[in-house]
Amino acid sequence: MARNQRGCGCLLALLLIVAALGIFVWWKFYREQGPKLPPPSGDELSVHVLDAGQADAILIVAPGGKSVLVDAGHPGGGKKILETLKRHGVGQIDLLIATHAHADHIGGADEVIEGTNVRSVLDSKVPNPTKNYEDFLTAIEERGVNYIAATPGQTFDLGGGAIISVLAPIPPFFTKDQLRSGGNEPNANSVVTRLDYGEFSLLLTGDAEAQTEQRLIANGARLEADILKVGHHGSKYATSEEFLQRGQFDAAIISAGADNRYGHPSPEVLARLKAAGVKLYRTDLQGEITITTRGTEENSYQITTEREPTEDLWAGRKAQRDDSSRSGFIQYGDFGPAPKKRDAGNKNANRKNATGGR
């Protein structure tokens, strides 16, 4: 009887060891390294970080021609994106990733959907009750675009060995009361993805800030990549030191507008990137930034810029005063004449930033 009990105990211990080993193997080889990736075809993959002003728009053209657009600039910016697609010989968008529902990321999405064939849209599904987001969803419905809500673990096979994996938003979504003072839910629940092509990898973080980065780390997300598309245009609240240590990035790209008043990129983030030893690229100073790779060897990618910078890449911007600082007017300030009505047939021609014409 006692021997039988001892035997049961040994069997139980053995089962526990086997289970622990299984969990370890799963953690080591799947959770940290992700799904098994196909070999690269060896053909060229290109990534174009567009100069979209104070907004994001990134075009990925996979070997074989499939294309992905990550964000679509600000309202009125769709025309420029459509022109860029044409310039790169892209006839349709196979996947449009809307990282979150802010106008500097989805502002031009309805124009893009109306102006070219978009097959699928990946959305964070965190609602922002703005006209801009409603226009975006309405365009998806009217054009019969496939709508996908982002979930970690989803993979998108671009062909030729290129894969996009979704890392966030991680449920349950961040709520307002969980965020730092001034933080917001669309940013915190941004769609975070990584692009893998053989030996090449790129991390795309939308406007995710430090709290999201922390959650990604805690969730064991694969963060190590060759290149980081820096979160939230270089805001001081994103790109934490720990995140940079985990990512081990060789290069970082910041998408920001030369005339932005929000202090992007911030001197604090630039200092953290410099300390991490990454090579820095900025759309506000260098225009469109292009990455090309065949994915066959480690570090075998090229980064080219539209123009040479005329200012120090490592010098950050300071936040400017808002529109209420305009002098000579009562209380809030003067905003110029009311915009004229657009022609029905020229819907997007007059979109502008009322603050831009000073």
Added chain:
Amino acid sequence: MAKKEKQPRSARTVKEKAVIDRIEDGEIAVVILEDEAQSQLDLHVSHLPAEARADGDHLWLTFEIGADRQTRTLKKIEAAPQSRAAAEERVTSLQQRLEKLSGTVGQKDFKL
């Protein structure tokens, strides 16, 4: 017949609908007008009504249009909570409809 004298035009006020698209770094509210041009105003959050200082909050902006019709002065900002609630309902319903139509709920692997 007496010649009609041209009367100078006076200033007038207009009310326009707007939405807080986002608050940048907790300080600057990016306010987008619901006009055809989707004009943008950047205002410090301290200028906004206490009950409307979050992403997606709807506002009514009262502008004074100058007699010269060339200047537009922002005179008043009011919260429009009912408008926000209605927009939230429309957006959520659109999302649900789109997800149902696409049939992708639960799908993990996609081939483009």
